[in-house]
Amino acid sequence: MDVVDRLRExxxxxVVVTAPDRTEGYRYxxxxxxxxxxxxxxxxxxxxxxxxxxxxxxxQTGTPVVPQGARSGLSxxxxxxxxxxxxxxxxxxRVLEIDPANRLVVVQPGIFNADLSRAVAARGLFYxxxxxxxxxCSIGGNLSTNSGGLCCVKYGxxxxxxxxxxxxxxxxEVLRTGRRTVKGxxxxxxxxxxxxxxxxxxxxxxxxxxxxxxxxxxxxxxxLFASTAAAAQAVSDVVAAGxxxxxxxxxxxxxxxxxxxxxxxxLPLDCEAMLLAQSDLGGDAGRAEVARIAALATQAGATxxxxxxxxxxxxxxMAARRCVLLAFEALGTxxxxxxxxxxxxxxxxxxxxxxxxxxxxxxxxxxxxxxxxNMHPTVVxxxxxPEQARRAQWSFDEIMRLGLDLGGTITGEHGVGVLKKEWLxxxxxxxxxxxxxxxxxxxxxxxILNPGKVF
Amino acid sequence: MDVVDRLRExxxxxVVVTAPDRTEGYRYxxxxxxxxxxxxxxxxxxxxxxxxxxxxxxxQTGTPVVPQGARSGLSxxxxxxxxxxxxxxxxxxRVLEIDPANRLVVVQPGIFNADLSRAVAARGLFYxxxxxxxxxCSIGGNLSTNSGGLCCVKYGxxxxxxxxxxxxxxxxEVLRTGRRTVKGxxxxxxxxxxxxxxxxxxxxxxxxxxxxxxxxxxxxxxxLFASTAAAAQAVSDVVAAGxxxxxxxxxxxxxxxxxxxxxxxxLPLDCEAMLLAQSDLGGDAGRAEVARIAALATQAGATxxxxxxxxxxxxxxMAARRCVLLAFEALGTxxxxxxxxxxxxxxxxxxxxxxxxxxxxxxxxxxxxxxxxNMHPTVVxxxxxPEQARRAQWSFDEIMRLGLDLGGTITGEHGVGVLKKEWLxxxxxxxxxxxxxxxxxxxxxxxILNPGKVF
Numbered sequence: 001m002d003v004v005d006r007l008r009e010x011x012x013x014x015v016v017v018t019a020p021d022r023t024e025g026y027r028y029x030x031x032x033x034x035x036x037x038x039x040x041x042x043x044x045x046x047x048x049x050x051x052x053x054x055x056x057x058x059x060q061t062g063t064p065v066v067p068q069g070a071r072s073g074l075s076x077x078x079x080x081x082x083x084x085x086x087x088x089x090x091x092x093x094r095v096l097e098i099d100p101a102n103r104l105v106v107v108q109p110g111i112f113n114a115d116l117s118r119a120v121a122a123r124g125l126f127y128x129x130x131x132x133x134x135x136x137c138s139i140g141g142n143l144s145t146n147s148g149g150l151c152c153v154k155y156g157x158x159x160x161x162x163x164x165x166x167x168x169x170x171x172x173e174v175l176r177t178g179r180r181t182v183k184g185x186x187x188x189x190x191x192x193x194x195x196x197x198x199x200x201x202x203x204x205x206x207x208x209x210x211x212x213x214x215x216x217x218x219x220x221x222x223x224l225f226a227s228t229a230a231a232a233q234a235v236s237d238v239v240a241a242g243x244x245x246x247x248x249x250x251x252x253x254x255x256x257x258x259x260x261x262x263x264x265x266x267l268p269l270d271c272e273a274m275l276l277a278q279s280d281l282g283g284d285a286g287r288a289e290v291a292r293i294a295a296l297a298t299q300a301g302a303t304x305x306x307x308x309x310x311x312x313x314x315x316x317x318m319a320a321r322r323c324v325l326l327a328f329e330a331l332g333t334x335x336x337x338x339x340x341x342x343x344x345x346x347x348x349x350x351x352x353x354x355x356x357x358x359x360x361x362x363x364x365x366x367x368x369x370x371x372x373x374n375m376h377p378t379v380v381x382x383x384x385x386p387e388q389a390r391r392a393q394w395s396f397d398e399i400m401r402l403g404l405d406l407g408g409t410i411t412g413e414h415g416v417g418v419l420k421k422e423w424l425x426x427x428x429x430x431x432x433x434x435x436x437x438x439x440x441x442x443x444x445x446x447x448i449l450n451p452g453k454v455f
Numbered sequence: 456m457d458v459v460d461r462l463r464e465x466x467x468x469x470v471v472v473t474a475p476d477r478t479e480g481y482r483y484x485x486x487x488x489x490x491x492x493x494x495x496x497x498x499x500x501x502x503x504x505x506x507x508x509x510x511x512x513x514x515q516t517g518t519p520v521v522p523q524g525a526r527s528g529l530s531x532x533x534x535x536x537x538x539x540x541x542x543x544x545x546x547x548x549r550v551l552e553i554d555p556a557n558r559l560v561v562v563q564p565g566i567f568n569a570d571l572s573r574a575v576a577a578r579g580l581f582y583x584x585x586x587x588x589x590x591x592c593s594i595g596g597n598l599s600t601n602s603g604g605l606c607c608v609k610y611g612x613x614x615x616x617x618x619x620x621x622x623x624x625x626x627x628e629v630l631r632t633g634r635r636t637v638k639g640x641x642x643x644x645x646x647x648x649x650x651x652x653x654x655x656x657x658x659x660x661x662x663x664x665x666x667x668x669x670x671x672x673x674x675x676x677x678x679l680f681a682s683t684a685a686a687a688q689a690v691s692d693v694v695a696a697g698x699x700x701x702x703x704x705x706x707x708x709x710x711x712x713x714x715x716x717x718x719x720x721x722l723p724l725d726c727e728a729m730l731l732a733q734s735d736l737g738g739d740a741g742r743a744e745v746a747r748i749a750a751l752a753t754q755a756g757a758t759x760x761x762x763x764x765x766x767x768x769x770x771x772x773m774a775a776r777r778c779v780l781l782a783f784e785a786l787g788t789x790x791x792x793x794x795x796x797x798x799x800x801x802x803x804x805x806x807x808x809x810x811x812x813x814x815x816x817x818x819x820x821x822x823x824x825x826x827x828x829n830m831h832p833t834v835v836x837x838x839x840x841p842e843q844a845r846r847a848q849w850s851f852d853e854i855m856r857l858g859l860d861l862g863g864t865i866t867g868e869h870g871v872g873v874l875k876k877e878w879l880x881x882x883x884x885x886x887x888x889x890x891x892x893x894x895x896x897x898x899x900x901x902x903i904l905n906p907g908k909v910f
Binding site for chain 2: 099100101102103124145152156159160169173174175180181182183184185186187189190192193195196197212213214236239240242281284340342369372373407408409410412413414415416428429432438439441442454455
């Protein structure tokens, strides 16, 4: 009896999907240039028990299993493998508990980030990690890639908010990690090991997440610069001044041009870079923090600085940043990179990417999280033109090489998946790579979980 | 040739210490009731190379190695084992680099927490983790136990500040984990797996730590209560109000009595609990935050509330909390526990400990980090009296049982070591325990690193 028959024998009919017209949509995440296989079945469980059953049978039959959230990933980590199972968590999407007294929430992995965020906001609480895809990415995917977002410059990334997990291991055993308390050092930190492991160590079926009190209404400032160097200097000055804005984003000239076209706005003159910053200190403190950032931007050579007290006005200033990926997608096929460098190397990264763009003749915009040094160089090209596709891939590699040369990492928040496997080995080196293999073996001796991904 | 001869052959003379009068002092950390062996030698390397050489020889000879910081630990994790090597990092105690632009510091493991904190403070930067032992604990030890402290209620614990590590593995290979950037998701988070692993996975030889900008001068408030329930209610109300004080400590009646005696102060009347809180928002914002905490304390039934604008006055209010362990030590032998419960169960924990104290007839004070739910019940007894020692151990166990029953953990920040090995198994259960063993094997297949500790 093959794996699908065995699954059908013990799981409800609608949990095991094999009709090709339905499984096709589960093959790919949103990464470019990443192959995907044809799965034997897509399994859509409703309970931890059904996940455990699936993994037990997969283990017994040696069948690969690809855990999958909402397929919003950008590295191919959730792509199907030939003859394997896709294990999608979309039906496990409930908030199980909100506990304001202990500032925590317990959720299932399939819930969208935005739905979780709104559910806790209704109780006066705040879940900070806010990837740009928050309206259509799942918390399970956020956990598996250790997602960041715009407010991590002040509040950190997903791993900083994970108190505990329920995880089904390759064997089908159910592991509980962590706890409900804000501190705890009993045993190895398996929680943070599993976060960011891209589905290679287990299937997350429940997460206990720490929350913060809601923030005050943001104050916003936008500053235009005639050079990326001046904008990067302003970022450094903000850091050196000991300020901790709740958002500190940058856009290069190509990003500004694309966004202005998309929004049908006039293009600012002589503008090579734009900084956007927010403070969520609220009231006078928020106004004062934004005013200090504005003053530092002016001092660093900003040609225009606009402050907004009102959150709605602030969102107008943010519009260019919010729409930038859509703006690039309107121009062609896009390939979004995700390198992170020490903050002090920001200008070098942006100038280096501009050089790659000149060399390839392609548009490469560089929006990103300036306060973290985490940039998203976005290559725009015509996928139907093999020569452009080749140059797009070459530029992608050049940008990762540049990131490593500047003391950075090949991925700040999107993950390795299939896309950056070869680059991971270069970044971490042979001792670490070997240890990765041993750790993987400790969790999944048969190697059935998301094979061919990460390393 | 035995292991000591082999070490002497390749390491400088003064690195390998075998004279019993010198090795004796390296056998124990500060835990009670934890056995220690007699080591074959104490190795005190000056470089990563010497650490690697030591581990290579230990690996070849199958010799146990106990990594050791400043022996300030409270769980026996650093205790020597018979015939093994103690590998002490006291000579590797330098600050290698302070990088204000990227808000990070690179240090060797032997540096004391206070020395690191002062070195970065001189550059306007702040390393938050502040265990009470900060003047005599090493950063290597802090990393190995994932230490907390008083300001983690706002700023988190050691693991939240570790960007990257250099670690010598059991084989003698040198592993580099993490990076210098504030974000990064390339590969498994081996950094946070090694943090808190109590020397069982490798020997940390260098750490890259994130810093924050220095905080403003603290505003302080102390509030006295006629019941622990009222004090715990105030803590809950502070959390519910969305406040995030930079310190939120509690002392029970036994702690207040001991401290008052130690400081030769009058005992406040009718006082069963004291809350201490600080704000480091600075200026009007700090004053306002402390005033809100004071108002909530009054509303919860505080019998006396004192606010201090001046940091020196604030330290006077803090004196009772700062001296409480010395105060208990003046009364007898002390055994400090370290349980952490959900904040909402604080009163139940304190009342439960008081019940244990009544049952044993021993003094058990309960000072702790109220804002984290992380309490340090401290048993005072006469170690020369076997019956008292027996009751002290019994009460220790009862307190851990109570912590688990309240949904908490057996250790919030001190670690497992030898002291809580049996309790770890109860807390994490067989699936997790088995996975711990497999992860350990992935790093240290021969089991030479800190054998007999943690699990």
